[in-house]
Structures are given as structure tokens and as C-alpha cells.
Amino acid sequence: EAQVTQNPRYLITVTGKKLTVTCSQNMNHEYMSWYRQDPGLGLRQIYYSMNVEVTDKGDVPEGYKVSRKEKRNFPLILESPSPNQTSLYFCASIRGTEAFFGQGTRLTVV
Amino acid sequence: AQSVAQPEDQVNVAEGNPLTVKCTYSVSGNPYLFWYVQYPNRGLQFLLKYITGDNLVKGSYGFEAEFNKSQTSFHLKKPSALVSDSALYFCAVRVPGGSQGNLIFGKGTKLSVKP
Numbered sequence: 564e565a566q567v568t569q570n571p572r573y574l575i576t577v578t579g580k581k582l583t584v585t586c587s588q589n590m591n592h593e594y595m596s597w598y599r600q601d602p603g604l605g606l607r608q609i610y611y612s613m614n615v616e617v618t619d620k621g622d623v624p625e626g627y628k629v630s631r632k633e634k635r636n637f638p639l640i641l642e643s644p645s646p647n648q649t650s651l652y653f654c655a656s657i658r659g660t661e662a663f664f665g666q667g668t669r670l671t672v673v
Numbered sequence: 674a675q676s677v678a679q680p681e682d683q684v685n686v687a688e689g690n691p692l693t694v695k696c697t698y699s700v701s702g703n704p705y706l707f708w709y710v711q712y713p714n715r716g717l718q719f720l721l722k723y724i725t726g727d728n729l730v731k732g733s734y735g736f737e738a739e740f741n742k743s744q745t746s747f748h749l750k751k752p753s754a755l756v757s758d759s760a761l762y763f764c765a766v767r768v769p770g771g772s773q774g775n776l777i778f779g780k781g782t783k784l785s786v787k788p
Contacts, residue, residue: 565698567716596776598778599711601678603682603780604780605677605679605763605778605779605780605781606717606765606776606778607778608775608776611775653716653717654733659717660707660722660724660767662719662776664709664716664717664718665716666715666716667715667716
């Protein structure tokens with residue numbers, strides 16, 4: 564079964580404490596992406612990766628990092644989280660016109 | 674700037690009535706168009722897409738959408754709404770010539786279907 568798996572699903576953390584949200588896909592897709600969803604703003608792209616070791620900024624990259632050391636994994640890293648990064652995060656794995664989304668990670672930074 | 678507009682934050686419909694969730698877009702070229710649905714505490718689920726061909730596209734759960742190039746619209750429709758259709762709906766476009774995953778999303782429309 565085609566799957567995009569994100570972990571954790573829920574996370575509450577404190578300002579400044581580094582965290583990583585993992586994303587893994589089993590479809591051998593080259594393209595992966597991270598989005599954040601905020602009320603009234605829809606989904607906005609944070610970073611994307613077109614292949615292993617190839618990443619680029621999306622529309623709202625500030626405060627985030629990513630890495631793509633292997634095709635299946637695309638972790639999102641918050642080196643020093645701040646309250647304005649409280650949001651719902653989605654990882655997506657895409658090939659052609661097909662996009663598969665993870666279940667989401669609800670992050671709260673206090 | 675390229676954008677997707679969903680003019681209604683919320684749409685309220687009685688069960689059994691037809692529903693329409695509106696979407697208009699502003700992009701250059703001939704975009705690919707998508708609808709996704711998000712149920713509470715769930716991820717995004719694909720409903721349907723328009724790539725080329727027939728302007729009326731049929732998708733999952735009885736939904737359909739009509740592509741109108743002259744009005745740059747891609748409204749989502751269903752002839753008879755169900756209470757279980759209540760969810761958040763997102764319209765998205767993929768910009769031609771851009772990175773393959775560059776989906777631009779609307780802000781979402783909350784659909785509420787009452788019994």
C-alpha cells in the first residue's frame with residue numbers, strides 16, 4: 564500500500580528546543596515536499612526535494628531545515644522552534660500528477 | 674502573482690441538496706487542477722483532478738468538478754450532499770513548467786452538511 568508516514572502525529576515543545584519531524588514514503592518517488600497548514604492560509608510549501616541531496620526553499624522556509632540523504636526519507640528540522648511555528652505540518656510525496664500526503668503533525672511551541 | 678481563491682470560508686448545505694464549493698485561479702498557461710478533502714484529524718485525501726480533455730471531471734465519493742477556462746474556475750459539485758461530506762476542502766493548482774510538486778493551494782472551504 565502506498566504510504567507516507569510522518570512522526571510524531573502530535574508534539575508539544577518549548578521555544579528553542581531542537582526537534583525533527585520525520586517523513587518516509589514507500590513509493591520510490593523522487594519528489595517530496597513539506598507544507599504547513601494554518602487557518603485561513605491554506606497549505607504553504609516550506610521546502611521541497613527533487614531527489615537525493617537536492618533540496619530547495621518553498622514559500623515559507625524561514626526557521627526550517629531539511630535533508631534528503633536517501634530517497635525514502637525527508638525529515639523536517641526546526642533548529643530553534645518559536646511559537647509562530649505552531650502549526651499543522653504535512654509531508655507529501657509526488658510523482659507526476661499524483662500527490663500522497665502524510666497524516667500530519669500537529670506541532671505546538673510554547 | 675499566481676494564486677488560488679476559494680471565496681467562501683464556509684458552505685452550509687442541507688443533506689440531500691446539491692452542493693457547490695467554488696474555486697478560481699490565477700496562473701499563466703494551462704494549469705493542472707486538483708481538489709483535496711481533509712476530514713478532522715486526518716491528512717489530505719485526493720478527490721479529483723483536471724489535466725486535459727473533458728471539462729467535467731468525476732472523482733471519488735460522487736464528487737465532480739467543472740473546468741471553465743474562460744472563467745478560470747474549477748468548482749466542486751455534488752448532486753446530493755451527505756452529512757459525511759462535512760469536511761475541509763482544498764482546491765490546488767500545479768503551475769506548468771514549475772517544479773513538479775509546486776502545488777498552490779487555496780485557503781480551504783469548510784463544508785457543513787446538516788441532516
